[in-house]
Amino acid sequence: MADILSQDEVDLLLNAVSKGEVESPAHEPRGLPDRQDIMHYDFRRPERVSKEQLKGLQSLFEAFARELSIMLPPFLRQIVRADLVSIDQLTYDEFILSVARPTSLSIVNMAPLEGNAVIELSPSIVFPVVDRILGGKGVALPKPRELTEIENRIVHRVMLMILDSLRRSWEQLIEFKLTVVHQESDPLIVQIVAGSEMVILVAYEIHIGESVGAMNMCIPLLVLNPVLDQISQQTRFMRKMPQDVMDRTRSQIERVVKKASLSVDAILGRATLPLSEIAKLQVGDIVQLDTDMRTPLHIEVGGIPKYRAVCGRRGEQSAVQVVELMTEE
Structure with a gap:
């Protein structure tokens, strides 16, 4: 009990502190990190894809653009160029609200992955494609409208070629069995996941002859999650396309272009x-x-x-x- 201070000793200590004769300990919160270590986190927009995974996705979707540029020219009898514009993370609601009406939306099953994706072809590219396949010069309409049943069937054929290009570009990672589940023109009635779910939005600019339009791919993260780690691992070994692959791709493009028919x-x-x-x-x-x-x-x-x-x-x-x-x- 000798360590217990008497009342007189307590009074003396308090008096010394008040006069500045004894330094009081700094009252700092314990167990809290430095303010510089605190990061803001928006629970409404969780960033669930790492930079490494985004790099991997970019490589795959650039390969998809190259495949499109090879596969479509013989079918459309015109030079086609697909350019990857951006890859973004956003909620499904934000994607739907960004889509104009009417448009061409294809719901695609991503088997063996569980779930569906959405591929949008803008009217500025859909109608020139339809016109070209029907024997025209590929002219765009002055004002967008909904596709007729015959036009939808033509777009379905084009979409099958797009899916084949997507399958080819991902075949080293996964053997896709892609199918078109449904086609729609109104984005508000297309619901593949809850509105708050995060999705990957891949934007392309498509050049077909003199026509330029947009193609957007919306893939829920719930669908991609099983292969995200594989994508990032593959990127570490594929930072740059090998020269022999580039030469082979260039030769393949030249062969396809030479076979394309022009008026x-x-x-x-x-x-x-x-x-x-x-x-x-x-x-x-x-x-x-x-x-x-x-x-x-x-x-x-x-x-x-x-x-x-x-x-x-x-x-x-x-x-x-x-x-x-x-x-x-």
């Missing part, structure tokens, strides 16, 4: 008439063109002037003979 048109000439005169045109009327009989014709390849030629005949068919290569002005 070749001999332009006799053009004329501009008022609509009132066009409405009065009858059989036997003569329309004066803007070219001279002695002037070589223009040969257009895929709608682009490339050659000058003279008109003639080969056998029983009309023909042209190329006399000059047109240079770009």
Whole structure:
């Protein structure tokens, strides 16, 4: 009991502290980390994909873009280029609210992974694709509208080719069995996960001839979680595409492009008439063109002037003979 202070000793200590004769201990909270170690965490937007995993996803989705650029040209008979624009993490609600209406949405089953993804093709690319497949030049509509049943079937065929490209680009990681479950035009009625669930949004810019549009892939993290660790591990060994793979890919692209068919048109000439005169045109009327009989014709390849030629005949068919290569002005 000798360690217990008497009341007089307590009074003396308190008096000494008040006079500054004894230093009082600093009152610092124990067990709390330095303020610099505290990180803000938004429970509404949890970042569940690491930087390493994002790098892996970027490599896979860049490979997907290359596959698209190889697979689609023979089918559409036009040069196609797919560019990866961004990979973002957001909630499913945020994705749905960002999608314009109407649009083309395909719900895709990601077997053997559990769950579905959504692939959106914007109207600015869907209608040129449909027009091209139906024999047109790939013209976009001035105002978007919902797809007809026939147009939806055409888009379904295109989507199967897109899924085949996706399967090829991921085949070293997982053997996908991708299928289109449903097609829809209104994003508000497409519900593949709860609105608060985090998703990966992959944005592409697609160039088809003169048309440019967007393709967006929305994949829930719940679906990707089983392979995220594999993706990050694979990235450590695939920082850069080996030179032999690059050469093989380039050769494959060249072979596909050389087989693509392009329209070749001999332009006799053009004329501009008022609509009132066009409405009065009858059989036997003569329309004066803007070219001279002695002037070589223009040969257009895929709608682009490339050659000058003279008109003639080969056998029983009309023909042209190329006399000059047109240079770009």
